[in-house]
Amino acid sequence: MEPASQPVHSQKGPFLRTVSAGERFIGFYVVHRKRLEPFRDPSRGHYLTLVLGDRSGQRLARVWEDAEALAAEIDVGDVVKIQGEMETYRDRLQVRVLRIRKAAEGEFDWRDMLPASPHDPEAMLESVLAAAEAIENPHLHVLVMRFYGDEALLEALRWVPAGRKVHHAYLSGLLEHLTEMLALADRVLEIYPQIDADLLRAGILLHDIGKVRELHWGLNVDYTDEGRLLGHIVLGDEMVAAAIESLPEFPPALALRLRHMLLAHHNRYEWGSPRRPQTLEAIALAKIDDLSAQVNRFWLLLQQREAGETWTPYDRLLERRLYAGESDLSVEEESQQR
Incomplete structure (x- = not known):
């Protein structure tokens, strides 16, 4: 994932980490922190300290005039448009804010503001939906489409990260992870035709479905209460088991094999799996999942x-x-x- 290449929105302005000392610029940035601080001379009132960011990183910023009024108008999490000048203070770059206002809807794209997949989420979603539609086993097809035909879940899936820190921990990260896994599965199935292709692909599409409930995302990725207390493996199994329960003709043996895959996909007890893989499809899912996760993890560390x-x-x-x-x-x- 490239930290700062071309912006998604045409009005974005320069990425903060590309602005040099002495350069004046206009652009859109998200407010990560704000604090009113007193001048040394109390008669001058307060100035406003902000931490502004975009997907390239963050910079400290100072607003020297009308600080109290602006502090009342701007909140953490807001996207703002600023005119500023990059300056150096104590050998560190910071932004002197000359003008600032809240951004209007349509003036920015969140993929410019926060770390995000470099791939188009709509293209990735189209690919994942095509894989869901292509499942031939009628029972697995109906089950998978219970999730991938749900507009509310698809809207969450467009943006949800795949993790909080370890891998694909950015907007649309889960979609990117699923896309990678489906591509890897194509090659695995060519080499090992004895693996049930529909079952493996259904397992890929459902193995992390609990993450839409485990995580919440915005300025930071963090766990929900049920995410902390239960985790995505338990949540995902609960969601899939409930969906199977609503399909009275779903074969119990097939349900058992699929749920085993979901419960075993982290491969080891110490990695959060209640069970270790005990079927061909379960071990294939676990290894494909790990390959996508670890290559992404290594790549992100190398980029940083x-x-x-x-x-x-x-x-x-x-x-x-x-x-x-x-x-x-x-x-x-x-x-x-x-």
């Missing part, structure tokens, strides 16, 4: 390293640093010179 560094900082969860390599650096340097 400091410019010019061949190694990432130590990652506590992975218990290692990752190596980018000299060839990767040369490609980055070449692209920055263009």
Whole structure:
């Protein structure tokens, strides 16, 4: 995922991390934090400190005039249009805000404001819906379409991340994860035709369905109460079991195999799975899921390293640093010179 390439919305303005000291600019940014602070001279009242951000990152910003009135108008989470100048204070870049107002609906796109998949969510959703429609087993087809024919769920699926921090942890991340898994499944099924293709694809489409209830997303990705207390595996199994219960002709043996896949897709007890995979389709699902997640996780860590560094900082969860390599650096340097 590229942190800042071309904006989605034509009026976005420059990404914050591309603005240099001394440069004046106009653009749209989201307010992450705000605080009124007193001047050293009490007679001058207060100034307003903001943390502004877009998908490239964040910058500290100061509003020196009319701070009290603006603080009453602008809230954390608002998108604002600013005219500003990038300046250096104590060797750190910050924005001196010259003009600021709340953005109107239609003036911005959230994919410019927050980390988001680089892929078009509508194109990904179309691909995922095509996979759902293509399931031939009539029982699995009806079950999967109970979810993928639900407009409210599809609206959530357009934006929900696949995780809070570890992988695909950005807007439309779950759609990207599903798209990758379906593409990987095509190759796996070519190599292993003994795997039930409809069952594997149904498992992919349903394995993370509980994440629409596990997570809430906005300025930050975090867990809902039921997400913290139950988790997406339990929530997903609950949702699928309820849907199966409403389909009286759904074969019990097929329900058992599908629910086992969902409960076992994290592969290991210590990773949150109540069961380990015990069928062909369950182990295929678990490995495809892990490949998509881990490649994305490695890639994001490599993108976040400091410019010019061949190694990432130590990652506590992975218990290692990752190596980018000299060839990767040369490609980055070449692209920055263009």
